[in-house]
Amino acid sequence: MVLSPDAPSVLRIAVLGCGVVGTEVVRRLVTEADELAARTGAKLELVGVAVRSLDAERDPVVDRALLTTDAEALVARADVVVELMGGIEPARSLVLRAVEHGASVVTANKALLAQDGPALYQAADAAGVDLYFEAAVAGAIPIVRPVRESLAGDTVQRVLGIVNGTTNYVLDSMTTTGDGLDEAVAEAQALGYAEADPTADVEGYDAAAKAAILASLAFHTRVALDDVERAGITGLTAQDVEWAGRTGHVLKLLAVAERAQGDDGTAGVLVRVQPTLVPAEHPLAGVRQAFNAVFVEAEAAGELMFYGRGAGGAPTASAVLGDLVSVARHRVLGGKGPVESSHADLPVLDAGHARSRYQVRLEVDDRPGVLARVAHALADQHVSIESVRQTPRATGDDASATLVITTHTAPVRALRTTVDAVAALDVVRRVVSVLPVL
Numbered sequence: 001m002v003l004s005p006d007a008p009s010v011l012r013i014a015v016l017g018c019g020v021v022g023t024e025v026v027r028r029l030v031t032e033a034d035e036l037a038a039r040t041g042a043k044l045e046l047v048g049v050a051v052r053s054l055d056a057e058r059d060p061v062v063d064r065a066l067l068t069t070d071a072e073a074l075v076a077r078a079d080v081v082v083e084l085m086g087g088i089e090p091a092r093s094l095v096l097r098a099v100e101h102g103a104s105v106v107t108a109n110k111a112l113l114a115q116d117g118p119a120l121y122q123a124a125d126a127a128g129v130d131l132y133f134e135a136a137v138a139g140a141i142p143i144v145r146p147v148r149e150s151l152a153g154d155t156v157q158r159v160l161g162i163v164n165g166t167t168n169y170v171l172d173s174m175t176t177t178g179d180g181l182d183e184a185v186a187e188a189q190a191l192g193y194a195e196a197d198p199t200a201d202v203e204g205y206d207a208a209a210k211a212a213i214l215a216s217l218a219f220h221t222r223v224a225l226d227d228v229e230r231a232g233i234t235g236l237t238a239q240d241v242e243w244a245g246r247t248g249h250v251l252k253l254l255a256v257a258e259r260a261q262g263d264d265g266t267a268g269v270l271v272r273v274q275p276t277l278v279p280a281e282h283p284l285a286g287v288r289q290a291f292n293a294v295f296v297e298a299e300a301a302g303e304l305m306f307y308g309r310g311a312g313g314a315p316t317a318s319a320v321l322g323d324l325v326s327v328a329r330h331r332v333l334g335g336k337g338p339v340e341s342s343h344a345d346l347p348v349l350d351a352g353h354a355r356s357r358y359q360v361r362l363e364v365d366d367r368p369g370v371l372a373r374v375a376h377a378l379a380d381q382h383v384s385i386e387s388v389r390q391t392p393r394a395t396g397d398d399a400s401a402t403l404v405i406t407t408h409t410a411p412v413r414a415l416r417t418t419v420d421a422v423a424a425l426d427v428v429r430r431v432v433s434v435l436p437v438l
């Protein structure tokens with residue numbers, strides 16, 4: 001490449017946090033140094049790695065002479081800061097400090113971006129530096145850049161997918177083994193997918209943060225973590241998974257961000273994370289283990305699908321290094337990457353505006369007239385039935401049955417009212433589950 005005489009020949013790189021991802025980023029910076037320099041046009045010199053403890057055991061690829069517990073001082077002497085410690089503070093202050101010093105930032109921190117993204121994007125923009133975050137959504141899968149750049153000339157209608165590897169592993173394991181949730185989570189922990197405290201994954205916070213980031217990019221609108229309607233997988237049982245299979249579905253934790261209309265017809269966006277019944281023949285049903293997959297539906301492009309590893313040290317490091325080369329190239333060749341695009345400023349609608357097909361599973365008395373009464377309760381709310389399946393549970397005087405009703409697309413508010421009405425019928429013993437169907 002032809003470089004201007006004042007282009008830097010060396011860029012100082014600071015890595016903050018040396019855990020699962022940080023270690024793999026350091027490994028590639030060390031082992032691929034020559035190749036990265038050739039691609040960038042400048043040497044990427046690792047000048048320090050901020051850690052909590054200097055004495056902790058580490059992979060030998062990490063040069064102990066580069067370790068420091070003074071992250072602030074390290075940030076002050078870097079051209080590019082790679083934030084991989086996670087959490088809100090001190091990550092937030094260090095990212096702000098970095099851009100104030102004129103350093104570009106690469107981060108994998110979805111929690112921070114979903115909470116404080118706008119302030120960070122503005123600070124980077126004001127300072128004229130880059131803030132890149134491909135690794136924050138779906139790990140190695142290129143999805144931030146396609147939505148932010150490749151689709152910048154199109155109109156995205158909907159983004160949906162599996163964006164949390166841990167919960168996909170847990171649900172996949174429940175599907176294949178018939179295990180309950182606790183056993184599957186313990187297995188995911190033993191294999192290193194789920195953390196010791198798996199709350200962020202199993203309660204859907206991690207997926208919700210990613211959904212907020214994707215929605216912001218896709219709809220040119222600010223969407224924060226609190227705007228996302230969220231349900232995790234903790235309430236799911238082995239029976240829910242079994243019934244999904246019996247009715248031709250696979251249970252997946254889906255993130256959905258879509259354009260929708262408010263009550264007065266105004267345009268808005270809806271963003272939610274919830275366990276969803278995916279038809280067995282749908283491509284998302286075949287996303288196994290800890291893999292992620294994201295569908296994007298855009299006006300001109302039509303349907304796009306992105307699939308790959310959404311977690312793990314090396315895959316996530318791939319996305320971080322891609323960003324690092326991009327922002328480093330801007331330093332060498334001049335120019336800057338995209339800034340926050342929130343001009344559409346669409347309202348985030350409350351989840352009551354969602355429309356979906358639903359599957360309602362009931363335990364009912366098994367006697368004449370029961371089905372008619374349940375069907376009547378749905379008809380009262382104009383919720384149309386697509387199919388009904390009845391399976392006997394117990395026979396004799398106390399005969400009972402499982403009733404699985406699949407509805408046509410209905411507004412979630414009508415569905416909720418319907419379920420309350422059904423639950424109140426004396427012939428209905430229990431509403432076991434209500435799940436959306438993709």
Ligand SMILES: NC(=O)c1ccc[n+]([C@@H]2O[C@H](COP(=O)([O-])OP(=O)(O)OC[C@H]3O[C@@H](n4cnc5c(N)ncnc54)[C@H](O)[C@@H]3O)[C@@H](O)[C@H]2O)c1
Nearest residue numbers: 017018019020021050051052084085086108109311312316
């Ligand atoms: N692990 C993955 O698969 C994955 C995938 C995508 C994104 N991410 C994101 O990447 C980031 C890092 O994740 P991870 O899995 O490597 O976590 P990790 O817990 O393995 O590593 C984080 C490291 O940062 C260190 N750290 C925390 N606070 C620090 C501080 N104040 N000063 C110095 N060091 C500090 C911790 O001691 C730890 O070693 C997080 O934002 C995470 O959400 C992780």
Ligand SMILES: N[C@@H](CCO)C(=O)O
Nearest residue numbers: 163164165166310311
């Ligand atoms: N805990 C996350 C890591 C990637 O963000 C997951 O399981 O997908």
Ligand code: NA
Nearest residue numbers: 134137139141
């Ligand atoms: Na990604």
